[in-house]
Amino acid sequence: MPRYRNTMNVDKASNDPAISRRSFLALLGVGACAGAAHMMGAAALGYLYPNAMKTPPSVFSIGRPQDVLATEGKVFNQKYKTFIDVSGGKVRAQTAVCTHLGCTVNAVETGYSCPCHGSTYDLLGFNTGGPAPRPLIYFTVYQGASGDLLVDKSREIQDPSQAWFTPTV
Numbered sequence: 001m002p003r004y005r006n007t008m009n010v011d012k013a014s015n016d017p018a019i020s021r022r023s024f025l026a027l028l029g030v031g032a033c034a035g036a037a038h039m040m041g042a043a044a045l046g047y048l049y050p051n052a053m054k055t056p057p058s059v060f061s062i063g064r065p066q067d068v069l070a071t072e073g074k075v076f077n078q079k080y081k082t083f084i085d086v087s088g089g090k091v092r093a094q095t096a097v098c099t100h101l102g103c104t105v106n107a108v109e110t111g112y113s114c115p116c117h118g119s120t121y122d123l124l125g126f127n128t129g130g131p132a133p134r135p136l137i138y139f140t141v142y143q144g145a146s147g148d149l150l151v152d153k154s155r156e157i158q159d160p161s162q163a164w165f166t167p168t169v
């Protein structure tokens, strides 16, 4: 008569392992189901969370208007590879990503210079030398509902004079 092995009927006299193959596979299946249910639950909760509360990944804050306007001139934002330019109560944001192959440009006395292949740009960001095919573009700056100044990298502006934003303090 064959002996069937399961967790309820383990022959203690034999030197069987503490857990049978069947039990192990059953546990593995339960674990996989629990993991899948957890992921589906997280996705469902994310779906129920209001979208209006989320900031798109292309948008980032540069701070309160009074703090931003307190710094006159050009400041490099390392995290978002963007130059924040403040002048006379207005602010604009310009990319620091070289239009050749994407290196980060440096601000120099004559404008910008790329350390990778030597592209140069003038003070407004127009390409003046090297392999860079296009100027450095500007991003839309606006004031969010919280009052913070926001930069939207998905809304590009080609004309430097159109890129200025005047916040209300």
Ligand code: FES
Residues within 6 Å of the ligand: 098, 099, 100, 101, 102, 103, 114, 115, 116, 117, 118, 119, 130, 131, 132
């Ligand atoms: S990446 Fe800037 S010149 Fe090539």
